[in-house]
Amino acid sequence: xxxxxxxxxxxxxxxxxxxAKWLKGEGDKVESGDILVEIETDKATMEVExxxxxxxxxxxxxxxxxxxxxxxxxxxxxxxxxxxAALHETPAVPSPAPEPPAERILVSxxxxxxxxxxxxDLDKILGSGPGGRIVKRDVAAARxxxxxxxxxxxxxxxxxxxxxxxxxxxxxxxxxxxxxxHYYLSVDCRLDALQALRRDLNAKSPQGEGAYKLxxxxxxxxxxxxxxxxxxxxxxxxxxxxxxxxxxxxxxxAVATPDGLVTPVVRGADNKGLxxxxxxxxxxxxxxxxxxxAPGEYQGGGFTISNLGxxxxxxxxxxxxxxxxxxxxxxxxxxxPVVEDGKLAVGTVMTCTLSIDHRSVDGALGAEFLAAFQGFxxxxxxxxx
Numbered sequence: 001x002x003x004x005x006x007x008x009x010x011x012x013x014x015x016x017x018x019x020a021k022w023l024k025g026e027g028d029k030v031e032s033g034d035i036l037v038e039i040e041t042d043k044a045t046m047e048v049e050x051x052x053x054x055x056x057x058x059x060x061x062x063x064x065x066x067x068x069x070x071x072x073x074x075x076x077x078x079x080x081x082x083x084x085a086a087l088h089e090t091p092a093v094p095s096p097a098p099e100p101p102a103e104r105i106l107v108s109x110x111x112x113x114x115x116x117x118x119x120x121d122l123d124k125i126l127g128s129g130p131g132g133r134i135v136k137r138d139v140a141a142a143r144x145x146x147x148x149x150x151x152x153x154x155x156x157x158x159x160x161x162x163x164x165x166x167x168x169x170x171x172x173x174x175x176x177x178x179x180x181x182h183y184y185l186s187v188d189c190r191l192d193a194l195q196a197l198r199r200d201l202n203a204k205s206p207q208g209e210g211a212y213k214l215x216x217x218x219x220x221x222x223x224x225x226x227x228x229x230x231x232x233x234x235x236x237x238x239x240x241x242x243x244x245x246x247x248x249x250x251x252x253x254a255v256a257t258p259d260g261l262v263t264p265v266v267r268g269a270d271n272k273g274l275x276x277x278x279x280x281x282x283x284x285x286x287x288x289x290x291x292x293x294a295p296g297e298y299q300g301g302g303f304t305i306s307n308l309g310x311x312x313x314x315x316x317x318x319x320x321x322x323x324x325x326x327x328x329x330x331x332x333x334x335x336x337p338v339v340e341d342g343k344l345a346v347g348t349v350m351t352c353t354l355s356i357d358h359r360s361v362d363g364a365l366g367a368e369f370l371a372a373f374q375g376f377x378x379x380x381x382x383x384x385x
Contacts, residue, residue, distance in 0.1 A: 011295035042168035045291035223376035225269035252301035
């Protein structure tokens with residue numbers, strides 16, 4: 001009997017994925033452990049190994065197919081010795097595999113009624129309730145995302161299909177902006193001492209193994225981690241029952257990829273030196289852009305940093321990455337007029353804006369965190385203690 005190859009669940013929250021690429025073709029011999037297929041999840045493209053041996057007899061889901069449900073049959077493998085008979089009996093269409101039972105959609109009665117009124121397909125709505133249940137806010141988000149009707153006189157355009165990752169980003173950030181009471185605090189940080197220390201440390205970098213090249217962002221990650229150690233109440237998430245305070249200081253760093261932002265996490269960042277942080281961020285960011293991160297490398301984290309300084313952005317306010325309470329938006333380091341001892345001078349300044357969930361982190365607490373962060377940035381030697 002043919003062995004069914006199912007769409008795997010590659011993370012605890014995954015309900016569907018995109019079949020990116022088959023690495024074996026029909027008729028190819030398959031050994032247990034061979035890389036069979038690449039699956040695109042909401043954050044990464046991951047390789048899936050074959051669990052059984054035999055011949056890949058039938059591919060049921062073509063490359064590039066999106067919205068493939070977890071546990072849906074995507075291919076059939078025939079055990080050795082069955083090839084001729086089984087392939088002869090297998091019609092090209094439909095496949096010999098029994099059609100898997102339709103997956104039950106979890107939806108609240110109100111959400112179901114609202115979706116029906118709006119003529120929305122429940123299969124295309126991502127649920128944010130318990131166990132992935134579709135609730136009222138998910139229907140509202142889907143209605144808001146419905147494209148407007150065609151209007152005469154609109155210029156010619158082309159449509160780029162949304163990847164699974166892009167859809168999840170849109171839903172999560174839409175929910176964040178609607179549901180989280182954001183407020184914003186900004187501070188200007190002098191970088192002259194930090195830039196001088198950075199030049200000195202980079203000049204002392206060894207050749208070959210152990211080499212490093214520190215960036216301003218590496219210092220920012222270190223400063224955030226130490227500020228969270230000093231003000232642990234900012235390392236938090238809001239829940240209806242309680243404010244959740246994280247014991248570990250795990251800092252996520254936003255990385256731009258062709259499909260959208262990914263936030264790989266530097267675990268235990270307060271216990272890592274600048275060179276270790278620099279190497280880890282560089283390695284994680286590289287694999288993020290290739291879509292090769294494992295779920296455990298981009299899930300979780302208690303605080304996020306988004307740095308657009310390299311693009312020349314002076315300052316901006318970022319949207320909170322739920323369920324976190326804070327995200328720090330880092331602008332460009334630039335020369336600006338400053339006052340020193342009552343006299344006008346020129347200094348290197350960087351504006352940082354903290355977006356905060358007011359439910360879990362009050363204004364005074366956010367200001368306390370920013371003051372601690374600014375202190376580490378402006379007196380960078382204290383980060384080395």
